[in-house]
Amino acid sequence: MREVMITTVDNPVNPFDDFEQWYQIDMLKGYNTCAFLARQVPQADSLPESYCERIKEQVIDRWVKMMPQTYKKLVRDVPEPDYDAIIKAEEAYSDSTIDDDDEIDDSDTE
DSSP: OEEEEEEETTOOSOTTTOHHHHHHHHHHTTOOHHHHHHHHSOOTTTSOHHHHHHHHHHHHHHHHHHOTTTEEEEEEEOOOOOHHHHHHHHHHHHHHHOOTTOOOOOTTTO
């Protein structure tokens, strides 16, 4: 899986590494890149996240092509989560923390 982000050529901070500092510099310089990008990319709550990520990358590619003196694209590879291991860990946690024989003591609430 890969992630893409956009930055300005004059921002020395990598948003993957330190987003808060990157954002502060971006806002101080008056770019407001996040808000500009958010207006052009559909929100993930109404569409699949993978679709929104593709649209986001297309928007970033367009900006970089139109304004290479201002913007650049950053890409990083992110390993896919090991879903089997996550499920096993969740099952082991829930099995060890929940005891069906436990009774709830309501005496303190009355």
